[in-house]
Amino acid sequence: MFAEQIEQQTSQVSTAIIKGIIKRIIFQKDDFHILSFMAEKTKEPITIVGDFFNVAPEDDLTVWGEWESHPKFGHQLKVSKWERPLPSTMEQIEKYLASGHIKGIGPVKAARIVREFGERTLDVIQTGPDVLGNIKGINREQAQHIHQSIVERMEEQHLLLNLLHLGFSASMAKRAYKHFKSKTVDIVKTNPYRLTEVNLFGFHKADQIASHLGLPTDSSERIQAAILHVTEETTKSTGHCWLTRDEILEEALKLLNKNSNVSWESAEKELTYLSTLDSQLVQMGEQIYPGRLFRAESIVANRISSLTSSVHTNRHFPLHRMIELYEKRSKIKLAKNQREAVEAIFQTNLLILTGGPGTGKTQTTRAIIDIFEQVNANAKIVLSAPTGRASRRMSEVTGREAGTIHSLLKINKSGKPTYDTNNPLPCDLLVIDESSMLDISLARRVFESISDDTKILLVGDIDQLPSVGPGNVLNDLINAGVSTVRLKEIFRQGKESQIVINAHRINQGKNIDIAVNKDDFYFIAKEDPEEIAQLILRSVRRLLQKGMTVEEIQILCPMKKGPVGTTNLNRLIQSIVNPKMYGASELMSGNEVFRSGDKVIQTKNNYGKQVFNGDVGIVQNIGSFYDEDEGREVMSLTAIFNGETVRYQENELGQLSLAYAVTVHKSQGSEYEAVIMPVTTQHYVMLARNLLYTAVTRAKKMVILVGTQKALHLAIRNNKISQRNTGLIHKIVTKG
Ligand SMILES: Nc1ncnc2c1ncn2[C@@H]1O[C@H](COP(=O)(O)OP(=O)(O)OP(=O)(O)O)[C@@H](O)[C@H]1O
Numbered sequence: 001m002f003a004e005q006i007e008q009q010t011s012q013v014s015t016a017i018i019k020g021i022i023k024r025i026i027f028q029k030d031d032f033h034i035l036s037f038m039a040e041k042t043k044e045p046i047t048i049v050g051d052f053f054n055v056a057p058e059d060d061l062t063v064w065g066e067w068e069s070h071p072k073f074g075h076q077l078k079v080s081k082w083e084r085p086l087p088s089t090m091e092q093i094e095k096y097l098a099s100g101h102i103k104g105i106g107p108v109k110a111a112r113i114v115r116e117f118g119e120r121t122l123d124v125i126q127t128g129p130d131v132l133g134n135i136k137g138i139n140r141e142q143a144q145h146i147h148q149s150i151v152e153r154m155e156e157q158h159l160l161l162n163l164l165h166l167g168f169s170a171s172m173a174k175r176a177y178k179h180f181k182s183k184t185v186d187i188v189k190t191n192p193y194r195l196t197e198v199n200l201f202g203f204h205k206a207d208q209i210a211s212h213l214g215l216p217t218d219s220s221e222r223i224q225a226a227i228l229h230v231t232e233e234t235t236k237s238t239g240h241c242w243l244t245r246d247e248i249l250e251e252a253l254k255l256l257n258k259n260s261n262v263s264w265e266s267a268e269k270e271l272t273y274l275s276t277l278d279s280q281l282v283q284m285g286e287q288i289y290p291g292r293l294f295r296a297e298s299i300v301a302n303r304i305s306s307l308t309s310s311v312h313t314n315r316h317f318p319l320h321r322m323i324e325l326y327e328k329r330s331k332i333k334l335a336k337n338q339r340e341a342v343e344a345i346f347q348t349n350l351l352i353l354t355g356g357p358g359t360g361k362t363q364t365t366r367a368i369i370d371i372f373e374q375v376n377a378n379a380k381i382v383l384s385a386p387t388g389r390a391s392r393r394m395s396e397v398t399g400r401e402a403g404t405i406h407s408l409l410k411i412n413k414s415g416k417p418t419y420d421t422n423n424p425l426p427c428d429l430l431v432i433d434e435s436s437m438l439d440i441s442l443a444r445r446v447f448e449s450i451s452d453d454t455k456i457l458l459v460g461d462i463d464q465l466p467s468v469g470p471g472n473v474l475n476d477l478i479n480a481g482v483s484t485v486r487l488k489e490i491f492r493q494g495k496e497s498q499i500v501i502n503a504h505r506i507n508q509g510k511n512i513d514i515a516v517n518k519d520d521f522y523f524i525a526k527e528d529p530e531e532i533a534q535l536i537l538r539s540v541r542r543l544l545q546k547g548m549t550v551e552e553i554q555i556l557c558p559m560k561k562g563p564v565g566t567t568n569l570n571r572l573i574q575s576i577v578n579p580k581m582y583g584a585s586e587l588m589s590g591n592e593v594f595r596s597g598d599k600v601i602q603t604k605n606n607y608g609k610q611v612f613n614g615d616v617g618i619v620q621n622i623g624s625f626y627d628e629d630e631g632r633e634v635m636s637l638t639a640i641f642n643g644e645t646v647r648y649q650e651n652e653l654g655q656l657s658l659a660y661a662v663t664v665h666k667s668q669g670s671e672y673e674a675v676i677m678p679v680t681t682q683h684y685v686m687l688a689r690n691l692l693y694t695a696v697t698r699a700k701k702m703v704i705l706v707g708t709q710k711a712l713h714l715a716i717r718n719n720k721i722s723q724r725n726t727g728l729i730h731k732i733v734t735k736g
Pocket residue numbers: 332333334335338355356357358359360361362363364491492
């Protein structure tokens with residue numbers, strides 16, 4: 001059987017298959033091993049490299065791999081698969097027991113055990129520790145240990161034999177085992193979709209395994225997995241917290257029926273079943289929530305009810321006098337609604353401060369913090385924001401320390417925070433800036449982490465795009481009646497620019513105003529998308545000639561696709577600002593080429609590297625370097641993010657993208673000296689007032705819009721801010 005498998009696989013892939021014995025572990029880090037291996041046939045020692053687990057010298061292995069020639073270490077076999085044949089003869093079993101794998105057994109005891117049970121030794125020991133009771137020199141505790149070790153060994157063996165050929169790596173098999181224990185192989189073979197529960201595989205990979213195993217395409221397991229997959233993906237891509245039954249069924253059937261014929265009724269039956277379990281999906285009438293979003297909404301709503309009902313308003317200090325003193329100290333006369341905000345924070349535990357650019361949100365926040373400290377010199381005030389860029393900016397404008405919510409709550413890789421209901425954040429006033437970016441899951445973490453004695457000030461601009469993740473938290477809180485101060489007076493307008501004026505005009509649905517005597521807001525009329533792209537290129541060149549740097553100029557696009565989408569514009573801009581240089585190293589990832597000097601954006605949170613989704617950096621170097629951990633030369637790219645050098649290996653480049661042009665969504669919470677934006681009906685589906693408003697408010701010194709008046713008007717008129725399906729308002733209202 002074993003040999004048959006080898007034959008089968010030899011014919012499918014052109015890899016070397018070698019049987020032999022591990023002689024020495026040359027290097028090991030986690031699962032990665034470099035081993036000296038004695039090939040059975042040639043009796044020659046070779047070096048094998050790859051992911052292994054629980055291996056030790058003298059282990060018999062069969063390895064599959066490809067030969068590679070390493071500049072430093074010479075000829076070595078890169079192992080993609082391996083198996084450890086089960087010991088079957090008495091001699092093999094004795095050698096195996098004595099090999100050092102099983103604590104408490106050396107050669108003498110191994111020989112005694114095998115003498116007692118013969119070729120059935122491993123089977124017998126698996127039945128229980130008591131069978132070892134008569135073996136001289138083995139006490140109860142050791143017997144238990146030997147039994148346990150053998151059981152685990154056999155399970156691991158079983159795992160490797162059954163999973164590696166299905167496309168699992170050794171470490172994936174180990175992760176699956178950690179979760180499903182002895183049931184792992186059974187689960188994979190009967191319902192591989194369960195691997196999606198532990199985020200080991202997505203639906204598509206699980207479906208491939210199921211198809212490889214010949215499992216039926218209309219099984220309940222497959223239909224349920226597809227339903228859960230589309231619910232998760234659709235809420236992620238649309239920002240909705242719930243979807244209708246019909247939406248889910250339509251999408252699930254599209255996915256399922258690529259290679260089968262599942263009926264609407266069968267899918268509906270499975271959806272009903274999943275909803276009645278009330279865990280992965282929760283049904284409220286026609287609305288279906290992913291369970292975790294439903295729970296997040298309920299928790300936020302509960303916490304808000306509790307926070308707002310626990311406020312102590314009996315003040316023993318002369319607030320009006322304190323505001324006057326603040327005005328004297330800061331030489332700023334607060335406007336009426338700025339004063340209201342200062343007063344409100346002492347009357348409620350949860351306050352929202354919103355307003356457009358230049359309306360004095362930062363100034364009001366400063367006043368609140370200052371006066372709060374005057375009232376209580378020992379008050380612990382914490383400043384935070386959803387992204388690294390927003391928190392850095394907050395720190396600059398307030399002159400105080402500010403960090404991301406993730407770092408504040410000490411949220412670990414698996415999303416678990418150190419501060420939560422049982423261990424609340426020690427804090428009297430928590431200020432969160434850019435709070436329009438809070439999605440419902442992050443809001444849950446924030447509200448769960450604070451006690452009823454903490455006040456929260458949420459600062460943000462509700463007219464910006466909503467959070468990237470599901471939910472519309474800031475808007476929902478305002479609409480649910482949470483105390484809100486809305487700043488309307490524009491303080492910057494007089495002395496400053498058309499940018500602020502036009503941002504407010506856009507927000508009010510009015511056309512932009514181009515003042516001839518100002519040179520910070522341009523609209524360049526162009527119809528043809530190719531010409532728009534060329535004009536954008538020319539504008540970039542012009543700004544560079546004027547002395548701006550690549551980092552200061554940002555192209556913001558509604559979409560990624562098309563001639564004026566980020567993908568194409570990045571390619572074009574790169575070709576002029578950072579063209580291919582003869583002899584210089586480059587690295588490819590997907591359709592993108594990275595060169596030293598390129599502006600790049602991180603596209604997912606990486607806690608290990610401390611670089612987060614949306615962080616922008618500059619590539620510093622591309623080349624090979626000696627990786628101590630791997631003990632070999634690897635190609636890598638280093639980039640500078642916020643003054644820190646970060647290294648990416650070739651297989652990590654999927655986390656980076658060129659960033660000369662980014663989507664408006666990605667720009668939330670950032671500011672740039674100059675913003676250039678294509679405005680064309682090619683991006684019709686995305687043209688909305690809040691998108692244009694968000695883009696324009698990112699600019700500090702200059703905005704250049706290139707496109708058609710028609711597209712611009714469409715965007716300004718479209719204030720049907722794409723509705724998000726959420727239930728937070730309802731949940732808060734019903735609590736009240
Ligand atoms: N009451 C006031 N009197 C005079 N100037 C003020 C007042 N409030 C704010 N300002 C000034 O107006 C300008 C804009 O204020 P601020 O930076 O607080 O606005 P903002 O809403 O935070 O803007 P943005 O969202 O664009 O950062 C600042 O120069 C600030 O000092």
